[in-house]
Amino acid sequence: MHRQARNKAGLASDAQAGFVRSLDARILHHLSHLSPAPARLVEAARDAMGSGKRLRPYLLHLVAGDDADGCAVLDMAVALEMVHTASLIVDDLPSMDNATLRRGRPTTHARFGEATAILTAIGLLNQAISIANGLPGLADGQRGALVAILSGVMGWQGLVAGQELDLNGFSDADQTDGALDRITRINALKTGALLCAAVEAGAILGGRADEERSLLRRFGEDLGQAFQIADDLADMLSDSAATGKDCRQDIGKETYLAVFGADEALRRCRALLAAADDALLGAGLDPGPFRHMIDAIFQPMLDRVPQARPASAAR
Amino acid sequence: MHRQARNKAGLASDAQAGFVRSLDARILHHLSHLSPAPARLVEAARDAMGSGKRLRPYLLHLVAGDDADGCAVLDMAVALEMVHTASLIVDDLPSMDNATLRRGRPTTHARFGEATAILTAIGLLNQAISIANGLPGLADGQRGALVAILSGVMGWQGLVAGQELDLNGFSDADQTDGALDRITRINALKTGALLCAAVEAGAILGGRADEERSLLRRFGEDLGQAFQIADDLADMLSDSAATGKDCRQDIGKETYLAVFGADEALRRCRALLAAADDALLGAGLDPGPFRHMIDAIFQPMLDRVPQARPASAAR
Numbered sequence: 001m002h003r004q005a006r007n008k009a010g011l012a013s014d015a016q017a018g019f020v021r022s023l024d025a026r027i028l029h030h031l032s033h034l035s036p037a038p039a040r041l042v043e044a045a046r047d048a049m050g051s052g053k054r055l056r057p058y059l060l061h062l063v064a065g066d067d068a069d070g071c072a073v074l075d076m077a078v079a080l081e082m083v084h085t086a087s088l089i090v091d092d093l094p095s096m097d098n099a100t101l102r103r104g105r106p107t108t109h110a111r112f113g114e115a116t117a118i119l120t121a122i123g124l125l126n127q128a129i130s131i132a133n134g135l136p137g138l139a140d141g142q143r144g145a146l147v148a149i150l151s152g153v154m155g156w157q158g159l160v161a162g163q164e165l166d167l168n169g170f171s172d173a174d175q176t177d178g179a180l181d182r183i184t185r186i187n188a189l190k191t192g193a194l195l196c197a198a199v200e201a202g203a204i205l206g207g208r209a210d211e212e213r214s215l216l217r218r219f220g221e222d223l224g225q226a227f228q229i230a231d232d233l234a235d236m237l238s239d240s241a242a243t244g245k246d247c248r249q250d251i252g253k254e255t256y257l258a259v260f261g262a263d264e265a266l267r268r269c270r271a272l273l274a275a276a277d278d279a280l281l282g283a284g285l286d287p288g289p290f291r292h293m294i295d296a297i298f299q300p301m302l303d304r305v306p307q308a309r310p311a312s313a314a315r
Numbered sequence: 316m317h318r319q320a321r322n323k324a325g326l327a328s329d330a331q332a333g334f335v336r337s338l339d340a341r342i343l344h345h346l347s348h349l350s351p352a353p354a355r356l357v358e359a360a361r362d363a364m365g366s367g368k369r370l371r372p373y374l375l376h377l378v379a380g381d382d383a384d385g386c387a388v389l390d391m392a393v394a395l396e397m398v399h400t401a402s403l404i405v406d407d408l409p410s411m412d413n414a415t416l417r418r419g420r421p422t423t424h425a426r427f428g429e430a431t432a433i434l435t436a437i438g439l440l441n442q443a444i445s446i447a448n449g450l451p452g453l454a455d456g457q458r459g460a461l462v463a464i465l466s467g468v469m470g471w472q473g474l475v476a477g478q479e480l481d482l483n484g485f486s487d488a489d490q491t492d493g494a495l496d497r498i499t500r501i502n503a504l505k506t507g508a509l510l511c512a513a514v515e516a517g518a519i520l521g522g523r524a525d526e527e528r529s530l531l532r533r534f535g536e537d538l539g540q541a542f543q544i545a546d547d548l549a550d551m552l553s554d555s556a557a558t559g560k561d562c563r564q565d566i567g568k569e570t571y572l573a574v575f576g577a578d579e580a581l582r583r584c585r586a587l588l589a590a591a592d593d594a595l596l597g598a599g600l601d602p603g604p605f606r607h608m609i610d611a612i613f614q615p616m617l618d619r620v621p622q623a624r625p626a627s628a629a630r
Contacts, residue, residue: 007503034471036472036489036597037471037472037476038476038479038480038485039486039489040478040479040483040487041471041475041479041488041595042471069477090434091436093430093433095428095429095433096430096433102465113410113476113483114410115408115410115411115479115482115483116483118405118408118410118411118433118481119405119475119478119479121437122405122436122437122440122469122470122475122478123337123471123475125437125440125441125468126466126469126470126471126473126475127466127468127470127471128441129444129462129465130463130466130467130470133448133459133462133463133466134459134463142458144448144449144459146459147444147446147448147462148445148449150444151441151442151444151445151448152441152445154437154441155437155438155441155442155445156349156352156353156356156357156438156441156442157352157442158350160356160434160437160438160441161352161353161438163355163428163430163434164353164355164356164431164434165353167430168353168355168428168430168431170353171352171353171354171355173353173354174354184490226352253518315600
C-alpha cells in the first residue's frame with residue numbers, strides 16, 4: 001500500500017472511531033434519561049446497547065455529510081441503533097432463533113429473562129420513535145419523514161415481516177416466484193431495510209436531492225443483500241469464538257449459500273458490493289470513507305471464507 | 316327509571332354502538348392495507364383486533380367532541396386500539412402472564428405461536444405510530460404531540476414499565492414508598508397510561524384548553540385506578556366463562572384487593588369513580604355519555620362482586 005493510501009485509510013479509521021465515540025456517549029446520555037423506568041429494564045437496555053459495529057449510525061453520518069446538523073445526525077443515529085438492537089433482541093428470543101450469544105456476550109433473554117428482553121426491545125423501539133419525533137430545529141416535514149422511516153423499518157413491511165417469513169415461511173397468500181425471489185425478499189426485509197433506513201435518514205438530514213436519494217437507496221439495498229450473503233458464509237464456515245454469536249443457526253434455512261453454493265454466493269456478494277459502489281459514485285458521494293467502512297466490515301467476515309478476500313477484489 | 320332518563324340512556328347506547336361500528340370498519344380498512352405483509356401476520360392482527368370493548372377509542376371520541384375532525388378522531392382511535400391490543404398480546408405471552416384466553420377466545424400466541432404473536436404486537440405498535448404520524452390536515456405540532464402520546468404510553472414510562480414491575484417487582488433502585496405506592500404506580504402504568512393517552516389525544520384533537528386537559532388527565536388517572544381494582548375484584552370472584560379470560564391470574568400478586576381486602580377495594584373503586592366524575596364536571600364536559608359508558612363497563616365487572624353495584628352508587 002502506498003504511503004498516501006495508507007494515510008487516507010488511517011484518517012478514515014480515525015474519523016470512524018471518533019464518530020463511534022461520540023455515538024457511544026450519546027447512547028449513554030439517552031439511556032440515562034430512561035429513569036424513572038424500572039432499573040432492570042434500564043440495565044438490560046444498557047447491556048444490549050453496550051457494543052456493536054455501529055454500521056448503520058456511521059452510514060447515516062456519512063450520507064448526511066458535513067453540512068448536516070451534527071446533533072440531529074447523532075440523535076437520529078442513536079434512534080437507528082436502538083431499532084437495530086431491538087430487532088436483534090427479538091431475533092435472538094427462544095421462540096425465534098433461540099440464540100444464547102451475540103457480539104460475544106450472553107443475549108438479552110439469556111441474561112435478563114425472556115419477559116424483560118421482550119419489554120426492553122419494545123421500550124427501545126418506542127424511545128427511538130420518541131427521539132426522532134422530538135428532534136429540534138428541523139424543517140416542517142423532516143421530523144415526520146424520520147418518524148415514518150423508523151416505524152416503517154420495524155413494521156409489517158420491514159424487520160417484523162422478514163422475521164415472520166424467515167421463521168414460518170411463505171404461505172400460499174404470500175405470492176413468491178421461486179427460491180431466489182424468496183431469499184432476496186427476506187434479506188431485503190431483514191437486513192436491507194435497516195441499511196436503507198440509515199441511508200435515507202442521512203439523505204433527509206443532509207438535504208440530498210431526489211435522484212441522489214434513489215441511488216443511495218439502491219446502494220443500501222445492494223449492501224444489505226451482500227451483507228446477508230457474507231454473514232451466511234461466515235456463519236457456515238466459522239465458529240462462535242470468531243463471530244461472537246451462535247453459529248450454524250441457518251442449517252435447513254433457504255439462504256443464497258444453501259441454494260446456490262459457496263462459490264456462487266461469493267461471486268454474488270462481490271457483484272453486489274461492486275453494484276453498491278457504482279450507485280454510490282453515481283450519487284456523487286466521496287466513496288473513500290464508505291469503502292473503508294465496507295472493507296472493515298466485510299473483510300473479517302470473508303477472511304473466514306477460504307476462497308478469497310472479495311471486498312477489495314470487487315473494485 | 317323515568318322515561319326521559321331511559322331515552323337518554325338509549326340515545327347514549329345508540330351513539331356508542333354507532334361509533335364502534337365506524338371504528339370496526341376503519342380498523343378493517345387499516346388492517347387490509349397491511350398487504351404485502353406476510354399473510355399469517357395479517358391474519359393474527361385481524362384476529363387480535365377483532366373484538367374488544369373499544370373503551371379507549373370511545374373515550375377519545377367523547378373527549379374530542381363534535382367539533383373535532385371526525386376522520387382524524389377515528390384514525391387516532393384505531394391507532395390507540397392497536398397499541399392496546401399489542402399490549403394485551405404481550406401481557407398474555409407465555410413468558411409473562413401465560414394466558415390462554417382473552418375476550419373469550421384463544422390468545423394470539425395460543426392460536427398463532429409465540430413468535431408470530433410477538434411480531435404481530437410489534438407490527439401493531441409501529442402501524443399505530445405510522446397512522447398518527449400520517450394524519451392529514453392537522454395543525455403544526457398536533458401530529459407530533461399525538462405520536463409522542465403513543466410512543467410514550469407504550470414505552471419505558473408506560474405499559475412496558477408497568478409490565479416489568481408487575482412481573483419482576485421493584486428493585487432497590489426503583490424507589491418505593493410501601494405497598495400502596497407500588498400498587499398505584501403499577502396500575503397507573505399498566506391501566507391508567509392508556510386511558511390518559513385516549514383522553515389526551517381527544518383533548519388535542521378537540522382543541523381543549525390546558526386547564527381542561529389537566530382535569531381530563533386526572534379523570535383518566537382515576538378511571539384507570541378504579542378500572543384496575545374492579546378488574547382485580549372480577550378476576551378474584553368469577554370464572555373464565557363470565558370474564559372471557561383466564562381467571563385468578565393475580566394470586567400472589569400485590570394488588571389493592573390482596574393487600575386491603577374486598578370491602579376496602581370496593582370502597583376505593585367507588586371513591587375513584589366519584590373523583591373521576593368530579594374531574595369530568597370540572598372540565599366542563601357533558602358527563603352523560605361518559606357516565607353511560609363507565610356504567611356499562613363497571614356494572615358487569617362489579618355485578619360479580621356480591622356486595623354492591625358501585626358505579627351508580629358512586630353518584
